[in-house]
Amino acid sequence: MANIMIRRGSTGEYVFYLPKRDLEDTITSMEFDTPEKWGGEIKLNNGGAYFIDPQPAPERLPYSVRAKRLDAAE
Amino acid sequence: MTALTKEETEALIAEVLEVYPEKAKKDRAKHLAVNDQSIEQSKKCITSNRKSLPGVMTIRGCAYAGSKGVVWGPIKDMIHISHGPVGCGQYSRAGRRNYYVGMTGVNTYGTMNFTSDFQEKDIVFGGDKKLAKLIGEIEGLFPLNKRISVQSECPIGLIGDDIEAVSKKAAAEFNKPVVPVRCEGFRGVSQSLGHHIANDAVRDWVFERNGKDVTTAFVPGPYDVSIIGDYNIGGDAWSSRILLEEMGLRVVAQWSGDGTLEEIELTPKVKLNLIHCYRSMNYIARHMEEKYAIPWLEYNFFGPTKIAESLRAIAAHFDDKIKAGAEAVIAKYQPMVDAVIAKYRARLEGKRVMLYVGGLRPRHVIGSYEDLGMEVVGTGYEFGHGDDYDRTVKEMGNATLLYDDVTGFEFEEFVKRVKPDLIGSGIKEKYIFQKMGVPFRQMHSWDYSGPYHGYDGFAIFARDMDMTINNPCWKKMEAPWLKKPEAVEELAKAA
Numbered sequence: 001m002a003n004i005m006i007r008r009g010s011t012g013e014y015v016f017y018l019p020k021r022d023l024e025d026t027i028t029s030m031e032f033d034t035p036e037k038w039g040g041e042i043k044l045n046n047g048g049a050y051f052i053d054p055q056p057a058p059e060r061l062p063y064s065v066r067a068k069r070l071d072a073a074e
Numbered sequence: 075m076t077a078l079t080k081e082e083t084e085a086l087i088a089e090v091l092e093v094y095p096e097k098a099k100k101d102r103a104k105h106l107a108v109n110d111q112s113i114e115q116s117k118k119c120i121t122s123n124r125k126s127l128p129g130v131m132t133i134r135g136c137a138y139a140g141s142k143g144v145v146w147g148p149i150k151d152m153i154h155i156s157h158g159p160v161g162c163g164q165y166s167r168a169g170r171r172n173y174y175v176g177m178t179g180v181n182t183y184g185t186m187n188f189t190s191d192f193q194e195k196d197i198v199f200g201g202d203k204k205l206a207k208l209i210g211e212i213e214g215l216f217p218l219n220k221r222i223s224v225q226s227e228c229p230i231g232l233i234g235d236d237i238e239a240v241s242k243k244a245a246a247e248f249n250k251p252v253v254p255v256r257c258e259g260f261r262g263v264s265q266s267l268g269h270h271i272a273n274d275a276v277r278d279w280v281f282e283r284n285g286k287d288v289t290t291a292f293v294p295g296p297y298d299v300s301i302i303g304d305y306n307i308g309g310d311a312w313s314s315r316i317l318l319e320e321m322g323l324r325v326v327a328q329w330s331g332d333g334t335l336e337e338i339e340l341t342p343k344v345k346l347n348l349i350h351c352y353r354s355m356n357y358i359a360r361h362m363e364e365k366y367a368i369p370w371l372e373y374n375f376f377g378p379t380k381i382a383e384s385l386r387a388i389a390a391h392f393d394d395k396i397k398a399g400a401e402a403v404i405a406k407y408q409p410m411v412d413a414v415i416a417k418y419r420a421r422l423e424g425k426r427v428m429l430y431v432g433g434l435r436p437r438h439v440i441g442s443y444e445d446l447g448m449e450v451v452g453t454g455y456e457f458g459h460g461d462d463y464d465r466t467v468k469e470m471g472n473a474t475l476l477y478d479d480v481t482g483f484e485f486e487e488f489v490k491r492v493k494p495d496l497i498g499s500g501i502k503e504k505y506i507f508q509k510m511g512v513p514f515r516q517m518h519s520w521d522y523s524g525p526y527h528g529y530d531g532f533a534i535f536a537r538d539m540d541m542t543i544n545n546p547c548w549k550k551m552e553a554p555w556l557k558k559p560e561a562v563e564e565l566a567k568a569a
Contacts, residue, residue, distance in 0.1 A: 005360060017360065022123065022459040025115075046115055062364040 002069060004050065007062035016044055017062075033057075041070065077426075077451065078492065080473040083108045087475075090487045098127055105478040109470045116463030122478040123459045125263045131482030133430070133502055134456050138162055140268020141257035142225035144354055145276070148172035148305050148330040149338065150182040151220040153212055156189040157205060157237065158227025162259070163189040171519045173309050174332040181218045188212065197229055202240050209244040209252060220335040223253040223275075231258035253279040264457035264479075266353065266433070273357035280338055288339050297323045297392060298344040302359055302370075303351030303434070306331020308524020313531045314350070314375045320406075321385060321399035323392070329355060342366045346391050348373050350527075353433030353462055375527040376535075377442030378411040407529040415445065418536040421544055423447035425495040428488070430454045430480055430503070431517045437466040439498070439517070442526070442535055451492055454480050486510070496543050511551040513542045 002018060006027070009015040014027035025048070031040025032054050039052035049070040058065075078086065087106045091099045104121035113119055126132040135143070138156075143166050146154050156163030168185040176182030190196070190204050209222060222244070224237050241252040255275045257268045281288060299318060304311040311331040318325050326344050327337035341347070347359045347370040359370040371391065373384035382404045389400035425448045429436050436453040443450055452475035455462055463476070470476070475488060482503075489497065489512060497507050498517035507514045515521050515538065523538050525531040 005364065007360075007363065019357070019360075022461055024461045024464075046117075060367060062360065064364060 001066050002050075003064060004052075004067045005062050005064045014042075016042065016050070039065075042067075047071075077449075077471075078473060080108055080110075083473055083475060086488070086491050090484050093483070098129075101127055102130075102481070102484070105480075106484070107476045109467060109472060109474045109476050111467060111470075111472055113467055114464075115460075116467050117460050119467075120463050120476055120478055122455065122463055123263060123266065123457070124479075126479055127481070132479060133482075133500060134263070134479065135265035135268075136228075136259035137257045137261040137265060137268030137271060138225060138227055138259040139166065140265030140270075140354070141255055141272035141275075142166070142268075143170060144265065144305065145269055145272035145330060146223050146225060146255065148174070148184065149333050149335060150174040150176055150184045151218075151334045152223055153183050153186075153188055153216060153219045153221075154223045154225055155205070155208060155212075156187065156227060157201070157224050158190065158192050158229050160189050160191045162227045163187045169519070170305065171307050171522070171524070172331050173306050173312075179216070183216065183219065192227075192229055197233055200233060201230070201235055202237075205235075205237065205240045206244060209240075209248070213248050213250075221251055221253065223255055225255050226258045228259045231256070231260065251279060251283060266457040266459065269354040269433075270357055273355060273361075276338065276358055277361050280335070281342060287342070290336075290339060290343075292340050292343055294343040294345075295324055296345065297396065298326045299323050299346045299348055299388075300327040300329060300337075300341045300344045301325060302327075302329040302341075302347050302349045303355035304328065304331055304527070305351070307518075308520045308522075308526070310525040310527040310531065313525040313528035316530075317375070317381070317385065317403055317528050318348075318388070321389065321403045322396050323388075323399075329358075342368070344368060346371060346388070348388060350375065350438075351434045352465075353458060374438050374441060375531070376439045377445040377532055378407070378415075378529065379445055380438075380441035381529060381532075410529060411532065414533045414536050418540050419447045421540050422536075424449070425543055426451045426492075427496045427498060428452040428475075428492060428494040429497075429517065430456070430477065430485060430499040432456050433458060433462070435498075435517055437462070437469045439526075440469045442532065443539075445532070446536055446539065448496075448539070451475065451494060452477065452488060454478055482506075496539065511548065513545065513548060515539065515542050 005017040007015050016027050017024050025044045025046050027042050028045055029043045032038055035057045037054050038057035039054045042050050050067040051070050052065055052067045091103055094102055107119040142154055164187050167187040174182055174184045178185055190201055190208050192201055196204055224241055237254040241254040245252045253275055257271045261267050301311055304314055311328050315325050327341045347362060347368050349359050349370055349372050352372050362368045363370055374380040385400040389397040427443055427448055427450045436455050440450045454477035496513045498515045500518045501516055504514050504516050520526055526535045
């Protein structure tokens with residue numbers, strides 16, 4: 001489990017940030033992206049994948065959340 | 075000499091790596107790369123932020139340097155105690171030239187060194203009592219200090235002193251927060267972790283007090299911004315600040331060059347955080363974005379092209395009045411920039427530069443050199459991370475050298491082969507390269523010159539580069555009796 005921060009990039013896409021490893025990357029896909037259910041499996045541009053417990057969408061970004069690493073790119 | 079091709083650069087790296095033992099070679103190979111602009115992610119070509127190899131000459135600092143020297147040190151109305159043996163504080167005292175205004179020793183303490191001067195008995199019996207006594211003495215001698223921070227040196231962590239408890243007690247006694255910073259030098263692989271620890275300490279101890287946000291009577295305005303990650307080296311923050319103020323913004327806080335504690339407490343009220351040194355202060359900007367919903371923007375005030383780009387990007391976050399202000403500022407300084415370029419470009423055109431600096435300059439100053447017609451052929455970070463290299467790959471030309479945490483040996487070999495006209499690095503490299511006959515600028519503290527930020531700084535930058543590269547001393551590298559006979563004859567004729 002790792003603490004991650006999700007924010008909006010300049011073109012409106014989700015940006016993933018893992019402070020511990022200074023890993024910053026765009027999120028290419030998020031399993032659930034509706035106001036009621038948000039999270040699930042997220043895929044990164046670098047090929048990594050993380051899992052966020054599905055939850056109601058945060059009111060505003062950036063948002064810090066615990067995530068489970070499914071597949072790291074490195 | 076023409077630029078190296080990609081194959082030649084790769085061959086050069088392979089040749090330099092040849093001397094290492096097998097295991098070291100494998101490790102160092104990951105840190106050296108040929109730039110390829112088509113790569114989106116730097117980590118495909120270069121590894122960074124890893125422990126230095128034992129036995130090589132590395133140029134890195136420690137976590138204490140990152141916290142006390144870089145982030146906390148320049149906050150001028152605070153007293154920063156270097157808690158531990160005397161050397162760490164004394165040998166780094168005032169070395170970074172973070173300029174400030176104020177009466178040193180009365181209401182500002184920037185260039186002073188406060189230390190608990192650990193002796194053997196403090197290591198054996200612990201230094202907590204000494205620290206408590208020291209804080210009491212400081213309160214007696216310097217009553218105008220706004221706050222005290224305790225910057226741990228290595229032994230504090232090793233012997234397990236409880237500086238938090240001492241700080242808490244002292245804070246209650248003097249009714250003034252005392253900030254314990256756990257920045258022992260052995261933490262992390264370089265000063266980079268010290269920046270992070272220091273940022274976290276600001277978050278926990280300056281923005282919040284007893285778990286609550288600090289409240290102030292400050293009235294926020296619509297054009298409030300803060301300058302983050304500008305340490306006012308040689309006056310850099312001042313030459314940046316005037317540009318922002320001229321375009322109509324109100325600069326509320328300077329982090330942390332010439333900065334005060336009050337300014338820093340006001341930062342959560344600003345509309346936009348402007349980050350110059352991304353590496354050392356992105357952590358706090360990200361925190362403010364999440365907690366206080368303040369957007370942040372990286373900018374670059376080196377060289378007129380980048381300044382104009384940055385001013386427009388900053389203005390885009392505000393209304394038309396500021397946008398017009400930005401254009402007015404750019405137009406106002408254009409004649410000055412034209413004059414500087416007209417004067418120096420002819421003397422510097424086509425010169426090639428190799429850089430090896432800290433956290434932002436390996437990529438930020440590239441624009442400055444390009445504005446003068448110079449080319450950066452190699453760059454690298456002492457303590458950069460992957461995200462720094464991501465940003466660098468786009469700035470650098472194809473087939474140029476990238477080196478992370480370069481060793482003394484590698485750097486010398488690269489210079490011997492690439493033969494740059496100028497090297498920009500730190501004081502430890504300066505005299506080696508000058509003795510090799512290569513012009514050198516110390517790019518950490520601008521070689522006792524500066525400022526280099528902003529339009530005013532660009533003029534000084536251009537003058538300094540010209541002064542260094544075209545200095546007549548570089549033609550005198552050979553002893554007269556070793557000169558070839560023809561050269562001596564010519565000299566005789568000329569006389």
